[in-house]
Amino acid sequence: MFQRTTAFRIFFWLCVILIGGFVFLPLLWMINTALKPTDLTFTSYFFTGPLTLDNILHIVTDPKIMTYLKNSLWVSFGSSFMATLVAALAGYSFSKFRYRGRKFVMGMFMMSQAFPQAILLLAIYAMMNKAGLLGSYWALIISYVVFTLPVGTWTLKSYFDQIPDSLMESAKLDGAGNLRIMLQIVFPLAVPGMVSIAIYGFVWSWNDLLYSMTLVTDSARRTLASGLVMTFLGEASTNWGYMMAASVVAAIPVTIIFVFLQRYFIQGLTSGAVKG
Amino acid sequence: MKLSKIFSLLLALLLVVSLTACGGGTTAQTEAPETDAAAGTEAAQTASEPVNIVWAGWSGEEEASKDIFQRMMDTYREQTGNEVTWVGWTWDDTAQQLLIRTQGGEQLDIAQVDIGIFNTIAAAGVLADWNEVLGADYMSETFEQSALDVGNIDGKQLGMPWSMASITMVYNPEILAAAGWDTVPTTIAEFEACMADIQAYDPEIVPYAVSTKDATCAGDFMPWLWTFGGAIFNDDGTVAINSEAAVECVQWYQGLMEKGYIAMDTGRGEARQLFAQGKVAFYDDAVVAKGQAVSNGVAPEDVVKVCSAMERPVLNAGDAPQSTMWGHMLVCFQDSEYKEQAAQLAQVLISNEVALDYFTNNGMPPVTKEAAALEEVTSDAYLSGFMNSTATARLEETARMTNANEIKTVITEELQYALLGQKTAEQAVADMAARLEAL
Numbered sequence: 001m002f003q004r005t006t007a008f009r010i011f012f013w014l015c016v017i018l019i020g021g022f023v024f025l026p027l028l029w030m031i032n033t034a035l036k037p038t039d040l041t042f043t044s045y046f047f048t049g050p051l052t053l054d055n056i057l058h059i060v061t062d063p064k065i066m067t068y069l070k071n072s073l074w075v076s077f078g079s080s081f082m083a084t085l086v087a088a089l090a091g092y093s094f095s096k097f098r099y100r101g102r103k104f105v106m107g108m109f110m111m112s113q114a115f116p117q118a119i120l121l122l123a124i125y126a127m128m129n130k131a132g133l134l135g136s137y138w139a140l141i142i143s144y145v146v147f148t149l150p151v152g153t154w155t156l157k158s159y160f161d162q163i164p165d166s167l168m169e170s171a172k173l174d175g176a177g178n179l180r181i182m183l184q185i186v187f188p189l190a191v192p193g194m195v196s197i198a199i200y201g202f203v204w205s206w207n208d209l210l211y212s213m214t215l216v217t218d219s220a221r222r223t224l225a226s227g228l229v230m231t232f233l234g235e236a237s238t239n240w241g242y243m244m245a246a247s248v249v250a251a252i253p254v255t256i257i258f259v260f261l262q263r264y265f266i267q268g269l270t271s272g273a274v275k276g
Numbered sequence: 277m278k279l280s281k282i283f284s285l286l287l288a289l290l291l292v293v294s295l296t297a298c299g300g301g302t303t304a305q306t307e308a309p310e311t312d313a314a315a316g317t318e319a320a321q322t323a324s325e326p327v328n329i330v331w332a333g334w335s336g337e338e339e340a341s342k343d344i345f346q347r348m349m350d351t352y353r354e355q356t357g358n359e360v361t362w363v364g365w366t367w368d369d370t371a372q373q374l375l376i377r378t379q380g381g382e383q384l385d386i387a388q389v390d391i392g393i394f395n396t397i398a399a400a401g402v403l404a405d406w407n408e409v410l411g412a413d414y415m416s417e418t419f420e421q422s423a424l425d426v427g428n429i430d431g432k433q434l435g436m437p438w439s440m441a442s443i444t445m446v447y448n449p450e451i452l453a454a455a456g457w458d459t460v461p462t463t464i465a466e467f468e469a470c471m472a473d474i475q476a477y478d479p480e481i482v483p484y485a486v487s488t489k490d491a492t493c494a495g496d497f498m499p500w501l502w503t504f505g506g507a508i509f510n511d512d513g514t515v516a517i518n519s520e521a522a523v524e525c526v527q528w529y530q531g532l533m534e535k536g537y538i539a540m541d542t543g544r545g546e547a548r549q550l551f552a553q554g555k556v557a558f559y560d561d562a563v564v565a566k567g568q569a570v571s572n573g574v575a576p577e578d579v580v581k582v583c584s585a586m587e588r589p590v591l592n593a594g595d596a597p598q599s600t601m602w603g604h605m606l607v608c609f610q611d612s613e614y615k616e617q618a619a620q621l622a623q624v625l626i627s628n629e630v631a632l633d634y635f636t637n638n639g640m641p642p643v644t645k646e647a648a649a650l651e652e653v654t655s656d657a658y659l660s661g662f663m664n665s666t667a668t669a670r671l672e673e674t675a676r677m678t679n680a681n682e683i684k685t686v687i688t689e690e691l692q693y694a695l696l697g698q699k700t701a702e703q704a705v706a707d708m709a710a711r712l713e714a715l
Contacts, residue, residue: 122376122379125377125380213366217363219337234567238545
């Protein structure tokens with residue numbers, strides 16, 4: 001009943017505007033700055049003064065930025081795919097099999113989230129160095145898989161928990177092997193969960209700056225986040241117009257992916273929450 | 277049940293294999309340095325074959341100096357036959373990345389470091405003593421003692437001066453002239469009068485873009501604090517900021533804010549950008565200010581017309597103008613197998629030809645006795661303003677402290693409280709002192 005009152009509606013819309021302001025104002029300001037002519041970058045008008053596409057055009061026609069974009073796509077898709085695959089296998093194992101040490105390993109997965117990523121950097125750097133992977137995309141992909149795995153595994157385990165064991169037993173009675181059950185029966189039912197983990201992994205990889213700047217130092221292999229910072233943030237000068245334009249361009253792939261797959265993302269993340 | 281166990285083992289195996297498979301693909305890019313490094317180890321023993329050294333820093337990444345750094349490396353390759361690989365990050369990230377690289381055991385032979393991060397790197401105990409690498413005689417013959425002192429910690433010459441001057445005040449002569457000032461203000465009273473005239477000439481111009489945020493805020497505050505006769509610390513390291521001089525200095529800042537001469541939310545980056553657009557009359561900067569002007573299309577020889585250095589105004593006529601030391605140094609790493617080759621690169625970088633190229637195109641002043649005495653350097657109007665201030669420049673009080681960032685954060689936050697009117701000058705200074713003592 002309370003939801004229908006005028007007071008509630010006013011309160012509701014005030015909250016929406018307030019939270020929306022917090023979320024969207026920085027993004028709109030970024031677009032606003034990207035569209036301002038360079039000499040007006042530091043003026044305070046908000047879409048009401050002169051606007052230009054010069055900064056955006058400069059970015060999309062800059063081969064160096066396009067190389068960073070391509071690198072980011074490679075790394076993000078690669079790490080996202082691998083993280084989803086490994087998380088699915090691990091989550092399936094945790095959910096459907098009982099073996100010694102299972103709970104301990106699950107706990108370790110969860111505990112790994114407790115460490116700040118910056119602290120793990122030194123260890124990962126030394127490991128990548130020993131493995132001869134420093135400077136390669138693989139160093140980034142493996143790191144991103146490591147960071148996506150705990151959340152991915154637990155999310156997918158919750159998802160697999162919801163799939164009744166009776167379904168698998170029926171398949172067994174029909175003569176299906178474990179591999180077939182996993183690949184043809186369980187995994188297809190878990191596609192929304194896998195998609196949500198893939199998106200999570202993709203966004204994580206796409207936005208990372210610390211690892212991409214540290215593990216890859218060859219400018220031809222840099223990803224977008226580190227490439228933009230290196231290109232536009234200098235000791236003596238910062239080109240905010242280009243920086244913001246590049247950020248707008250960088251946000252486009254993630255936005256597109258999220259818009260098309262958000263249904264799966266929300267479904268995948270909330271599915272485990274309603275498990276009885 | 278047994279089948280389940282076998283299957284779970286297979287899954288675990290698949291997990292391991294998938295990770296191993298992705299780890300197995302080493303790219304050509306990463307293999308090359310290893311090959312070079314291996315070749316270099318042998319070469320170091322025979323001292324005959326070329327080696328590949330790694331040089332790190334930030335300026336080689338920046339548009340304003342990227343080409344110059346390429347020329348530097350080309351010169352080294354031509355003169356020595358060795359290879360040099362540049363590894364760069366942003367200026368902000370260099371200290372952290374250098375430490376990660378040294379701790380991670382990756383090859384690192386020589387690096388460019390800023391005075392501000394030098395102490396952090398030196399405190400990690402990873403730097404070699406240039407006196408041992410090149411000889412104390414070479415160092416003292418090549419550099420002035422005052423320059424060497426900046427890179428000397430506990431008797432060890434851990435930093436080789438590469439480019440040194442001061443962070444002092446920079447002004448736009450065209451704006452000052454338009455506001456009726458043909459000479460720069462020399463006292464604080466004149467400075468305030470000048471800012472009032474600039475504001476009257478064009479209210480859109482920020483008279484003085486002193487830094488009021490990030491790490492540069494405390495850096496700008498220090499020389500003003502000295503100007504008022506204050507200090508953050510005593511010689512024995514105890515906190516000295518709770519003084520009348522500090523209160524006067526903060527009150528002066530508050531006065532400038534009230535009159536609209538300075539602005540909140542201004543960092544060095546914003547100041548440079550606005551200055552380059554002719555919207556700021558004064559701000560604090562180092563010689564790298566030239567790079568911003570050149571990037572904005574000003575010819576190197578014309579920079580002085582729109583961007584000149586001046587001595588910081590003093591409280592009373594006759595006082596010594598205050599400024600902080602600024603500079604870049606070259607450091608060599610203890611674990612480097614190629615210290616000799618790294619030293620060769622350092623010698624190329626400080627050679628007259630290379631130093632002049634860097635100076636002419638980027639404004640970086642050479643520091644060797646020989647190069648500093650060259651006609652091109654001594655007659656440079658842009659540089660002379662900085663060098664005048666350098667005569668009385670001091671290292672930031674936090675320069676030798678391992679918790680410099682924490683100290684600067686405290687100073688910045690308390691100054692911001694005062695500027696925003698949330699604390700009186702007395703309260704802000706007292707809180708600064710209390711917080712610094714608690715560190």
